[in-house]
Amino acid sequence: MAPQIPEILSRLVGFPTISRQSNLELLDYVESLLVPAGITVRRFSHADGSRANLWATAGPEIDGGIVLSGHSDVVPVAGQDWSFDPFVLRQDEGRWYGRGAVDMKGFVAAAIHAMLSAAARDLQKPLHLALSYDEEVGCLGVRGMIESLAREPLRPAFCLIGEPTGMRLATGHKGKTALRACCQGQEGHSALAPQALNALHLGAAFLQRLQARQEQLASDGARDPAYTIPYTTIHAGVMRGGEALNIVPRSCEIEFEIRHIAADDPSAILSNLLHDAEAIVSPHRDRFAGAAIKIETLSSYPGLDTPEDSPTVSLVASLLGTNLPTIKVAFGTEGGLFAQGLEIPVLICGPGDMAQGHKPDEYVEISQIEKCERFLERVVGVLERRNA
The missing domain is CATH 3.30.70.360 (Alpha-Beta Plaits)
Known part of the structure; x- marks a missing residue:
């Protein structure tokens, strides 16, 4: 039986993947879940081999489909006054606490769960998972992966960056x-x-x-x-x-x-x-x-500025099931790099509030993760359609 999001998140938080340090054990764990499910996995390594990006594909290897993108690294905990071990997931009063819980291993756990669900379904278009390293120090690690993907003939239809937006749809950042x-x-x-x-x-x-x-x-x-x-x-x-x-x-x-x-x-x-x-x-x-x-x-x-009238905006808004206006986020993401490098639309939408990130006792609301899980299930459903 495939692991559920709480189990996946607990394992992810347990890897102290601070920027510029190795994330290979985390990637080994992710591959141990994806590969037995029939999902294709590739790595794009840093020059010194200490860390890597991961690109995974569920469904047919064809044009189109959707990328779920997140970073594996977290900011340091040194000098912060935590109430508990930051690398042990803790549940309390409707929240999950731990370094990276909101920025952004909560989304990554939900995305891995969505990939496992997608692998068991008859997809007409692929679902991709992109995990990067060294995002927190200038979006450095993902660049090599994007450059390699840009040289390949196949292109996804669009990319979803799962940074925390309170599950609001964001079209841009500075x-x-x-x-x-x-x-x-x-x-x-x-x-x-x-x-x-x-x-x-x-x-x-x-x-x-x-x-x-x-x-x-x-x-x-x-x-x-x-x-x-x-x-x-x-x-x-x-x-x-x-x-x-x-x-x-x-x-x-x-x-x-x-x-x-x-x-x-x-x-x-x-x-x-x-x-x-x-x-x-x-x-x-x-x-x-x-x-x-x-x-x-x-x-x-680069910044990100996806047009409001993009069909991708309309599609993702319909999957979110909300009439709330789109937003733009104050923090940076890898979205501008994906948009420029692959020349595809990019949107930002993920669970939690960035105000809880980068600080002691970081947490994400469990209700936000559950909302993200339902949203990604609808994303996978789109890829099953004949006209996807």
Whole structure:
């Protein structure tokens, strides 16, 4: 008898698949469920072999069908005050607790269960399962799998990303570019500070420019009212520099991000910031030839903006059985990569609330998992139709 969702979720949570660490034992477990059911499974491995993506297919190997997509990695628990072991699933008052319960092993468990159900039915179109690694650190792992799939002749009809939306249908998310500004000054003794160039001061000036660009985007930039924050944002999250109080610091690093709506081009925003950086350092070059603020890109992923009038939106909304309007989510997903790489429509819909993720005592409501299970059962039913 095929395992039910609670058992699958318990096993998935038990694998501490923190980003950049191995997920191979989790994939071994998933394969142990899928392969005996007659489901085709492939892996797309990281270059060092420590982790991998998984692509599974139930039903005929033909064009069309639907992809259920989720990531296997979770954020760290170090430094968080958990009430219990985060890698042991715990049920209490209608909730399942554990690291990854909502982001996003709850959906993955439901998707695996749907794959097993699909394997026992007469599908006219395939159901695919995509499991990725290193999503939480910039949607890094899935790229190799998408690149490989894009070279193949068959294409799914569309993709469902199961990130937590409260089982609301989401058509988009912002794109993100993560960057590092490296500020270069000249060190010296703090007693003679004016004779040196303080890199922290350069960094502080650059932070002011970031704030000014953010204020400009907020007041005069493009708008998308579907988002809670309806404009593109610039956020600085990390600043490092200095060795000792009596040393004028030679270098400073600032890590920041741009989260952009579809109407804004992040490269244009970056071009403005490069101009700002040069304006900060150029007055110092007569005295300090090495003065510089260099900006490097750490990672990026595209936004997602599936048209509201897409037939895929109508189909999935009908399967959800809701008249609620579609939404766009504040967090990023792998959806934009699937949409660009495979040139297919992508939607986001999954159980739970992202507000419960990335924190101690992470949980998902059991009622949300049950709603997801019923939804995916209807998804599988669509693939049984002759005109699917």
